[in-house]
Amino acid sequence: MGKLNNNTSQRVRNKSSIAILITAAALMLLISGIQQYSARKQIRSDLERNAEMELVIKSIAVKHALEDVELALRNRSWEFEQFLPYPDSLFAVTRRIVEQNPSFDGCCIAVVPNYYPEKGRLFEPYTAHRGEEIETVQLGSEEHDYSKNKNFILAVENDSSFWSEPYHDEDDPNVTLITFTFPIYNAKGEIAAVVGVDYITDRIGKMLNSKHMFPSSYHILISDEGKLICGPEEVGNTHQLAEETLDMINDSTRERFVSSSGHCTLLSFIDNEDGSKGYVFYNSPQNIKPWRIAVVNYDYEVFAPLIKMRWRNLLLTLAGLLILSFIIHRSAKNISKLQQATLEREHIDSELNIARKIQMDMIPKVFPPFPERNDINIYGSLVPAKVVGGDLYDFFIRDEKLYFCIGDVSGKSVPGALVMAAGYTLYHSLAAHESNPSRIMQALNEALSKDNETNMFVTMFIGVLDLPTGKLRYCNAGHEHPFIIGQKVRALPVKPHLPLGVVDDMIYTTQEDFLAKGEMVFLYTDGLTEAKDMKHEQFGLKRVESVLETFVEQGGIPTEALIHTISEKVAAFVGDAEQSDDLTLLAIQYTPKEKPIVLHESLTLTNKVSEITKLNTFVKSATTALNLETDLANKIKLAVEEAVTNCIEYAYPVGTVGDVVVDIEADDSTIRFIITDSGADFDPTKVSKADTTLSVDERPIGGLGVFLVRNLMDSINYERIKGKNVLRMEKRYS
Amino acid sequence: MNTNITEKDGEYTVFLEGELDTAHALEVEQAMQPLHELSGKNITIDCSKLEYIASSGLRILLGLLKSAKGNGNKVVLKDLNDEIKEVFKMTGFIDLFDIE
Numbered sequence: 146m147g148k149l150n151n152n153t154s155q156r157v158r159n160k161s162s163i164a165i166l167i168t169a170a171a172l173m174l175l176i177s178g179i180q181q182y183s184a185r186k187q188i189r190s191d192l193e194r195n196a197e198m199e200l201v202i203k204s205i206a207v208k209h210a211l212e213d214v215e216l217a218l219r220n221r222s223w224e225f226e227q228f229l230p231y232p233d234s235l236f237a238v239t240r241r242i243v244e245q246n247p248s249f250d251g252c253c254i255a256v257v258p259n260y261y262p263e264k265g266r267l268f269e270p271y272t273a274h275r276g277e278e279i280e281t282v283q284l285g286s287e288e289h290d291y292s293k294n295k296n297f298i299l300a301v302e303n304d305s306s307f308w309s310e311p312y313h314d315e316d317d318p319n320v321t322l323i324t325f326t327f328p329i330y331n332a333k334g335e336i337a338a339v340v341g342v343d344y345i346t347d348r349i350g351k352m353l354n355s356k357h358m359f360p361s362s363y364h365i366l367i368s369d370e371g372k373l374i375c376g377p378e379e380v381g382n383t384h385q386l387a388e389e390t391l392d393m394i395n396d397s398t399r400e401r402f403v404s405s406s407g408h409c410t411l412l413s414f415i416d417n418e419d420g421s422k423g424y425v426f427y428n429s430p431q432n433i434k435p436w437r438i439a440v441v442n443y444d445y446e447v448f449a450p451l452i453k454m455r456w457r458n459l460l461l462t463l464a465g466l467l468i469l470s471f472i473i474h475r476s477a478k479n480i481s482k483l484q485q486a487t488l489e490r491e492h493i494d495s496e497l498n499i500a501r502k503i504q505m506d507m508i509p510k511v512f513p514p515f516p517e518r519n520d521i522n523i524y525g526s527l528v529p530a531k532v533v534g535g536d537l538y539d540f541f542i543r544d545e546k547l548y549f550c551i552g553d554v555s556g557k558s559v560p561g562a563l564v565m566a567a568g569y570t571l572y573h574s575l576a577a578h579e580s581n582p583s584r585i586m587q588a589l590n591e592a593l594s595k596d597n598e599t600n601m602f603v604t605m606f607i608g609v610l611d612l613p614t615g616k617l618r619y620c621n622a623g624h625e626h627p628f629i630i631g632q633k634v635r636a637l638p639v640k641p642h643l644p645l646g647v648v649d650d651m652i653y654t655t656q657e658d659f660l661a662k663g664e665m666v667f668l669y670t671d672g673l674t675e676a677k678d679m680k681h682e683q684f685g686l687k688r689v690e691s692v693l694e695t696f697v698e699q700g701g702i703p704t705e706a707l708i709h710t711i712s713e714k715v716a717a718f719v720g721d722a723e724q725s726d727d728l729t730l731l732a733i734q735y736t737p738k739e740k741p742i743v744l745h746e747s748l749t750l751t752n753k754v755s756e757i758t759k760l761n762t763f764v765k766s767a768t769t770a771l772n773l774e775t776d777l778a779n780k781i782k783l784a785v786e787e788a789v790t791n792c793i794e795y796a797y798p799v800g801t802v803g804d805v806v807v808d809i810e811a812d813d814s815t816i817r818f819i820i821t822d823s824g825a826d827f828d829p830t831k832v833s834k835a836d837t838t839l840s841v842d843e844r845p846i847g848g849l850g851v852f853l854v855r856n857l858m859d860s861i862n863y864e865r866i867k868g869k870n871v872l873r874m875e876k877r878y879s
Numbered sequence: 880m881n882t883n884i885t886e887k888d889g890e891y892t893v894f895l896e897g898e899l900d901t902a903h904a905l906e907v908e909q910a911m912q913p914l915h916e917l918s919g920k921n922i923t924i925d926c927s928k929l930e931y932i933a934s935s936g937l938r939i940l941l942g943l944l945k946s947a948k949g950n951g952n953k954v955v956l957k958d959l960n961d962e963i964k965e966v967f968k969m970t971g972f973i974d975l976f977d978i979e
Binding site for chain 1: 901934971
């Protein structure tokens with residue numbers, strides 16, 4: 146069953162672990178997704194901003210590049226104007242310009258028609274690269290009538306300088322050119338000619354593409370008319386890409402967006418080649434208006450950090466899940482350990498409860514314990530601090546003696562309870578045959594000292610109260626001294642013996658006292674004197690004494706009331722503080738009731754068996770006087786004969802003479818025999834019970850005397866009083 | 880206290896009469912001593928007149944039983960009065976003897 150439960154709970158644990166893992170994974174993925182989404186958004190807006198910035202910067206760079214060209218040419222205006230009067234020198238001028246500027250493919254000076262009459266209507270010195278060579282020619286002719294050229298007309302009529310739309314070089318279609326056209330003036334300030342410089346846009350393209358946000362990005366420069374001025378260096382299909390980009394920009398059907406700042410326009414596309422997504426940002430910068438720069442970026446690069454991040458996140462998530470699963474596994478193990486521990490604790494708790502029950506069963510707790518007797522009044526209470534306590538008390542009556550004890554095992558809970566239980570059992574078995582407290586104590590000590598690996602010790606007080614006489618014999622082993630409560634409160638003096646279980650050959654001695662009629666022995670454990678309140682102050686012996694004295698002043702109350710009163714006082718003192726120790730209280734009141742004697746006879750015998758006849762006659766006369774039935778009378782006769790026979794046969798050494806005195810006392814309900822001899826100390830109550838189940842062969846001859854006495858009488862009681870053996874036996878007759 | 884022993888057809892009968900207390904135990908024991916020597920003879924103890932028995936008397940009976948058993952004899956107790964029967968019960972002797 147335990148195994149099945151274990152497996153089931155294991156499965157439940159595994160299931161819940163998997164559920165936790167899945168939830169955690171889902172959460173992590175969700176978080177990662179949200180992160181990706183917001184990061185994507187961030188990157189996108191960063192991209193827009195960066196593209197805008199880049200376009201502005203590049204525009205400025207293009208503008209500067211073009212201005213440099215313009216400036217360089219303007220700075221040479223004087224050269225044109227200086228050589229203007231000498232038409233043939235203009236060839237050299239154009240040649241110098243081309244030679245000195247690698248980015249100039251060609252340069253022409255288109256003279257206003259008929260400016261040089263000697264040169265005819267059209268005169269146009271022109272220098273240009275022709276392959277490796279630089280060629281200078283006169284270009285103007287009726288076939289090449291520059292005067293009808295749009296740019297020429299524009300420059301002359303508007304008296305302005307400007308850049309042309311891009312065009313392909315006649316020699317090399319891969320080379321794109323733009324021409325800067327500007328007028329030059331003669332000394333009179335009239336337009337004499339228009340200079341055109343063919344600029345190789347390749348330079349600007351290189352410059353534009355020298356640096357990119359992303360490796361695959363590229364920039365293109367677009368003319369007013371939407372023609373490609375320049376783009377990335379002609380490598381592979383970049384030209385084609387540039388053309389495609391241009392087409393996209395020119396394609397009015399395409400959806401496009403204006404960036405959030407409004408400075409550039411954005412369109413996205415899917416690359417035909419590899420299907421990767423790309424973006425085109427282009428502007429219409431004021432600076433180089435109406436030219437536009439476009440930049441192309443690709444998704445896989447734009448979001449590369451994100452993709453990297455995504456992988457990193459995925460790895461982190463996986464690592465996290467691994468760690469989590471490990472933690473779950475461990476904690477599940479721990480939980481299972483905890484459950485196990487809880488189960489064990491519950492098990493222990495139930496064992497504790499059983500132990501407590503056993504312990505409580507051991508301790509007499511039915512009060513009054515001897516309802517049939519009126520000579521003894523006992524009340525006890527044991528409140529364990531923990532579930533099971535280390536305190537014990539016990540009492541029982543054997544042969545008209547009250548055996549009682551109180552003890553405190555060092556250490557509470559289970560071990561304490563076990564030692565307590567062992568001590569209790571031992572005490573019981575010892576006291577069954579021994580009425581001398583010190584001997585009981587000594588035997589207990591030997592047993593508890595042996596194999597005392599836990600070094601537990603027991604403080605104990607053992608008392609034996611002789612009920613007929615009130616004689617109290619006691620032995621104390623390190624326990625708190627009891628109080629005797631009578632007319633006043635007095636501490637019962639105790640010898641400072643070591644507790645039990647400390648030294649195995651410790652000698653314990655018996656002390657004696659007497660309880661007067663109505664006097665009470667009050668016993669307690671240190672749970673009373675050392676009860677602590679919230680301030681850790683102890684209840685103390687003084688308070689105990691004061692409570693007891695109040696009790697005396699009130700004229701004495703029954704034991705039960707005393708115990709309750711003290712319990713209440715301690716509880717009030719302790720308040721809300723936790724009970725620190727077992728609290729055990731035991732009160733024993735001696736209340737012998739003396740009834741009027743209706744018959745008192747005495748007979749003195751010598752130690753001879755023949756004296757038994759005399760005895761029997763004596764007993765018979767008493768039982769007859771009391772009108773006892775024959776059956777009862779014979780039982781009494783037999784018991785007395787057996788008891789006296791014992792004295793006659795064993796009290797005195799063989800051959801010596803001694804007396805055996807038999808006293809008969811009777812009240813209205815009980816007949817009592819007191820047999821006294823002056824012989825050797827002999828306690829017949831210690832004699833083991835005869836085994837009546839043995840076979841003929843095993844059965845010893847004799848040993849039945851005391852057995853018969855016990856069985857025939859209601860009670861027997863032995864005391865050694867003043868050097869005499871005194872055996873009392875009683876039988877109720879009505 | 881009287882103790883009479885009779886023999887009939889090889890079987891012995893002991894008549895105990897009176898009170899077998901400690902004072903009389905010795906004389907009864909002595910009277911019954913010859914029975915300890917018997918071999919192959921069953922012994923019947925007639926208690927119809929026995930009024931009382933103390934442990935010293937029980938001791939004599941137990942001693943006789945042990946010897947008889949050793950000799951292969953049977954000991955039968957006859958006509959015990961109620962009080963004595965109770966003592967026999969109390970002491971477990973009732974299980975040791977054949978009681979008629």
